[in-house]
Amino acid sequence: MMFTRARRSFLTGAAALIATAATAMTLNASHAQEPVTLVIANSQWVDALRGKNLWNAVQQYQKVAPNVTLVQEAIPSAEFADKITTEMAAGQGPDIAMMQDGLFYTAADAGFLVDISKAVEGVENLNATNDHGVVNGKRLGIAWQRAVYALIYNKPLVDKAGAKVPTNVDELIASSQAVHQATGAIGFISRHQVSDLTGFFMDFQNWAYGYGVNWVDSDGKLTIDTPEAVAAVTAFKKMYDARIIPVGDDFPTQRTRFKEAQVSFGIDNSGGTLNIASGAALAPGDLAAAPLPFQHPGAHQQIFLGVSTHSKHQEAAIDFLAWLVGPEGQAALREASGPDALATDVPVTEAFQAANPWAETFAELAKDSRSTLIPGYEVQTTQIMRVVMEAVERVLVADDDPQAALTRAQRKIDAKRF
Numbered sequence: 001m002m003f004t005r006a007r008r009s010f011l012t013g014a015a016a017l018i019a020t021a022a023t024a025m026t027l028n029a030s031h032a033q034e035p036v037t038l039v040i041a042n043s044q045w046v047d048a049l050r051g052k053n054l055w056n057a058v059q060q061y062q063k064v065a066p067n068v069t070l071v072q073e074a075i076p077s078a079e080f081a082d083k084i085t086t087e088m089a090a091g092q093g094p095d096i097a098m099m100q101d102g103l104f105y106t107a108a109d110a111g112f113l114v115d116i117s118k119a120v121e122g123v124e125n126l127n128a129t130n131d132h133g134v135v136n137g138k139r140l141g142i143a144w145q146r147a148v149y150a151l152i153y154n155k156p157l158v159d160k161a162g163a164k165v166p167t168n169v170d171e172l173i174a175s176s177q178a179v180h181q182a183t184g185a186i187g188f189i190s191r192h193q194v195s196d197l198t199g200f201f202m203d204f205q206n207w208a209y210g211y212g213v214n215w216v217d218s219d220g221k222l223t224i225d226t227p228e229a230v231a232a233v234t235a236f237k238k239m240y241d242a243r244i245i246p247v248g249d250d251f252p253t254q255r256t257r258f259k260e261a262q263v264s265f266g267i268d269n270s271g272g273t274l275n276i277a278s279g280a281a282l283a284p285g286d287l288a289a290a291p292l293p294f295q296h297p298g299a300h301q302q303i304f305l306g307v308s309t310h311s312k313h314q315e316a317a318i319d320f321l322a323w324l325v326g327p328e329g330q331a332a333l334r335e336a337s338g339p340d341a342l343a344t345d346v347p348v349t350e351a352f353q354a355a356n357p358w359a360e361t362f363a364e365l366a367k368d369s370r371s372t373l374i375p376g377y378e379v380q381t382t383q384i385m386r387v388v389m390e391a392v393e394r395v396l397v398a399d400d401d402p403q404a405a406l407t408r409a410q411r412k413i414d415a416k417r418f
Contacts, residue, residue, distance in 0.1 A: 036316045037069045041084060041094035044271070045074035049279040053336035060332045061323050068316060078196050078250075081106075081382070088112040088308060095311035096320070098144045100198065101132065101302040101371065105378040113140040113306040114314055119321035125344045126325070132371075132378075133304050141304030142321055146341040147269035148300040148366040149206050150289040152358065154282060157185050157264045166293045169235045172265065176244040179264035187244030189254035189266040194386070194393045199251060201385035202301055202372040204392065206267055207232045210294025215374045215384075222377065222413055224388060225406035233392055233402040240396045258282065267292065269301050270362040274338035277356060289358035291365060300369040341366055380418045387412050 040058070045051045051074070059070060073094045075083050081103045087093030088107060099107065107113050117139040120126060126143075133141030151172075153165065161182035163175040176187025191200045208215070211232035217223050239245070246254060255272060257263050259280035268276070277284045292298045305324070307317045323329045330346040339348055339359035353359055373381045391405040 035067050035069060036313050037071055038096060038313060038317055038320060039071045039073050039094040040096045040098070041073035041075060041080075042098040043075055043077035043080045044098070045072045046076055047275045050271070050275045050336070053278075054333070057332040057336040058324070058329075061320055061329070064323065064328075065316075065319065068320065070320075076252075077199060081198055088310065091310050093308055093310060095308060095313055095317045097306055097308065098303050099141075099306060100202075101304060101373055102198070102378070102382050104133075104141050104304040104306060105135070105373070106382075107306060108135045108140045109379045112309055114309050114311075114318075115139060116142065116307050116318050116321055119318045120325060121322075123325050123344075127341070127343065127345050129302065129341050130343055132302070141306050142325055143341075143343040144303040144305045145271060145337055146300050146302050146366070147271040148341075148362050148369045149203075149267055149269045149292065149298045150273070150358075150361050150365050151265065151292050152258075152268055152273050152276070152287060152289050153265045154185070154258070154261060154263060154286060155288040156286050157183050157261070158288075161264075163264075165288075165290050166265070167291075168293050169239060172293045173239060173242045173244060176265050177242065180244065183264075185261075186246055186254075186257060186263045187242075187265065188239065189251070189258060189263050189268075190239070190245050191251045192240060192245065192247065192393075192396060193250075194389050196251060197386055197389060198382065201382070201389050202299065203267065204232075204236065204389065205370075205372045206292055206294070206298035207236050209298050209370055210292055210296050211235065212296050216376060220376050222374075222384065222410075222418060224410040224413055225403065229406055230402045233395055233406065236392065237395050237402065261286070270339045270359075270366075271301070271337075273358065273362070274340070274356075277338075277358070284356045284358075287356075287358050289361035291361070297368040297370065298365070299372045300366060302371060339363055377418055383416075384413055384418060387416075 044054055062068060084093060084097055084103060115138045119142060129143035129146045133139055157179050161179040163178040164171060166172040166175050179185055180187045191203045194200060208229060212228040213232055215223060255276055258266060258276045259282055261282040277287050305321060307314055311317055325343050330342055330344050333342055334346045338352060339362045348359060374384060377384060387409045391409040394400040395402050395405050
């Protein structure tokens with residue numbers, strides 16, 4: 001099947017006319033079919049303003065495929081993996097899903113995704129964000145977005161308190177406390193509950209990586225209770241005990257407070273930061289970003305697009321993906337994605353950079369960020385990190401010793417024989 005981006009004719013002479021006519025016939029047949037509805041699942045659809053902008057971007061596809069109707073399946077991020085996994089296991093669910101890489105690998109391993117290599121035929125400018133979309137020699141995923149983490153802060157609040165932009169955890173605590181004392185604002189926002197497991201472990205990887213954690217040794221053996229991991233958990237506990245975060249609040253609530261200019265500092269990814277900066281009491285120019293307050297580079301979140309084996313419109317879904325990775329689709333997505341890395345190196349617009357000076361920091365940090373998944377254990381990462389994060393939570397709320405908690409976690413993980 002030919003794809004929408006193949007409309008561009010580049011041949012000359014009689015052979016070109018024949019090829020172009022054949023292409024047009026194929027495409028016209030595709031687009032002249034009876035109406036097709038594609039359901040697209042994404043947790044970002046529920047984001048205020050950003051979700052609307054992203055949806056408007058993909059809706060531009062209907063200009064070139066008027067017979068295709070795109071429909072949202074909007075699922076909150078904390079529920080997304082469980083819901084999509086349950087739906088796919090039941091032979092149901094969306095035609096296309098935007099999946100964090102952990103869920104993507106799980107779906108691929110279960111055989112729930114189809115080969116979408118035709119969507120990238122002739123696309124020469126795919127970047128490294130797509131590399132891990134190939135599983136066992138088949139392209140099952142295309143990059144939707146890659147969001148790196150940074151330290152973000154409310155510059156007017158920090159300036160008013162005379163606080164410094166922190167470069168380590170002690171300074172983070174001190175500056176957060178200073179802003180709270182001077183302005184009454186919340187010092188720092190952070191996920192801190194296993195009830196939001198996926199977000200919690202992905203955010204915590206910045207602390208782990210920042211303290212030199214790898215989670216595996218040179219032989220690929222899982223290493224949970226290393227000195228580096230103990231140091232990371234100890235630092236996180238120190239931050240938690242400083243009473244600078246709103247304990248018990250879920251992260252959407254914390255982000256909303258940042259949007260309302262009630263928070264001084266946070267560690268968040270570029271997509272979440274765009275959400276905070278969009279349509280808020282906090283002006284985009286008042287939001288600033290800095291490197292993470294750790295010695296080593298942090299993490300990034302990778303989201304892939306995949307087509308379900310249960311979709312009744314797989315060819316139409318692949319046709320849509322072909323448009324999305326083409327120039328028109330990438331340009332439309334760039335306008336709504338802010339500083340997130342896309343499937344191709346379409347640059348952030350000058351207008352966005354001027355209005356959002358924090359974007360440059362994220363672009364710089366993306367150069368050496370790491371996946372939140374454990375190398376060699378991509379499919380099992382969530383299961384492994386559940387054990388780790390349960391240990392971290394016990395350290396936070398029950399004052400468990402970090403070394404003892406991680407040693408018990410190591411034993412549990414060893415017993416599971418991942």
